[in-house]
Amino acid sequence: MPDEALVHAVYREHGRAMLAYATRLLGDGAAAEDVVQEALIRAWRHPEVLTNGKGSIRGWLLTVIRNLVTDRVRARAARPTEVVETPGTSAVERDHADQVVTSVTVLEALEGLSDDHRGVLDQIYFQGRSLGEAASVLGIPAGTVKSRTYYALQAMRRSLSRDGGLGMEGTA
Amino acid sequence: MTDSSIPTGNPRAGPPDPGRHDPVELGALALGVLDSDRTRAVEAHLASCASCRRDLEDLIAVTDLLGEVPPEALLDGPPDSDLVLRRTLRQMRSETAARRRRRLPRLVAAAAAVVALLAGGVAIGRATAPEPVVVTAAGPQAGAVVLQGEGVPGVSMTAVVSPAAGWVRVSTNVRGIRAGERCEVVVLTRSGLGEVAASWLTSARGEREGTQVDGAAIVAPDDVAGVAVRSESGEEFVVLRA
Numbered sequence A: 001m002p003d004e005a006l007v008h009a010v011y012r013e014h015g016r017a018m019l020a021y022a023t024r025l026l027g028d029g030a031a032a033e034d035v036v037q038e039a040l041i042r043a044w045r046h047p048e049v050l051t052n053g054k055g056s057i058r059g060w061l062l063t064v065i066r067n068l069v070t071d072r073v074r075a076r077a078a079r080p081t082e083v084v085e086t087p088g089t090s091a092v093e094r095d096h097a098d099q100v101v102t103s104v105t106v107l108e109a110l111e112g113l114s115d116d117h118r119g120v121l122d123q124i125y126f127q128g129r130s131l132g133e134a135a136s137v138l139g140i141p142a143g144t145v146k147s148r149t150y151y152a153l154q155a156m157r158r159s160l161s162r163d164g165g166l167g168m169e170g171t172a
Numbered sequence B: 001m002t003d004s005s006i007p008t009g010n011p012r013a014g015p016p017d018p019g020r021h022d023p024v025e026l027g028a029l030a031l032g033v034l035d036s037d038r039t040r041a042v043e044a045h046l047a048s049c050a051s052c053r054r055d056l057e058d059l060i061a062v063t064d065l066l067g068e069v070p071p072e073a074l075l076d077g078p079p080d081s082d083l084v085l086r087r088t089l090r091q092m093r094s095e096t097a098a099r100r101r102r103r104l105p106r107l108v109a110a111a112a113a114v115v116a117l118l119a120g121g122v123a124i125g126r127a128t129a130p131e132p133v134v135v136t137a138a139g140p141q142a143g144a145v146v147l148q149g150e151g152v153p154g155v156s157m158t159a160v161v162s163p164a165a166g167w168v169r170v171s172t173n174v175r176g177i178r179a180g181e182r183c184e185v186v187v188l189t190r191s192g193l194g195e196v197a198a199s200w201l202t203s204a205r206g207e208r209e210g211t212q213v214d215g216a217a218i219v220a221p222d223d224v225a226g227v228a229v230r231s232e233s234g235e236e237f238v239v240l241r242a
């Protein structure tokens, strides 16, 4: 059953990101599980997207999740009896097409970084750690963290100007 | 690209000159994690260095774009639980079964004819993968159906489904599933659902020579669509359709 193997592989690689993202947007674990299930079913129906690179598959899946969440929030708002503002609702409201394209492209660029470079950006930008904290988590000197953030951002910049379309062209 | 410090135009050893040209600190500055002393020093340098100002602008543009990526996007691996995967696979199976039923009413009728024939104990022949063939109504149990066939490469199963009053007994022999797998025998219904009839842990010997596992499931005999073996996490090893 190649279909099932495909969905297995997607779940193994992206399931955690999908569920965590949906849970934050919806603020509701059960609803998040429904949304992830629906996103997996869409991946099953569109196996062609799964032939792309990892960053772009992840971007596609998270985009599908965001759209599904948006639909749910709208449907909920349309029924006055069920207007329950969850903490995550506001995160969905800034949904628009440009942003989706951007996050897929940026994810691809992140995916193209070396593990070392992605690691420091993860610690500093996404986990919000200081240079010193990141240094002790990663087990490297703070000076190395500092220089890696520079080279990682430079590599991102090169990759994003190459792709173009994100307002990064001409900045090199 | 290297992570070691790059030449800074100031080959002297010793404490850094606060005004020197050292773009490496611009990354930390753009990310807002440079300490206040160094921030002041770099800002003083920026006032007199157009190259660093451009560099910093670009890096800040990159960090703005990073803001488009949800932090969860960097999480790897599966969630803590397989629940959603199991539910998804169940939905896929039931949709696939529904499609198959719509598409193949004639084949279902043909299979029913084969089963009827087998009630007389006629052997049809050996199964070839992936289509299982109903082989024989072996054993004393009237109306028992034997399914035999292969699943994922290396895995084969023989399953005997014997009708009872509103439920079925299932006797399976499964070979080729790697040792250590936690497996379930599932009786599939015509509506695409599955009822677990038994579960076991595959041994090395079971992998080589086959594991005999018997069970039962509350599925009406005429509602049995097949027998499957899955891992506990929903991975399908073999499905034989009745």
Ligand SMILES: [Zn+2]
Residues within 6 Å of the ligand: B020, B021, B022, B023, B045, B049, B050, B051, B052, B053
């Ligand atoms: Zn400079």
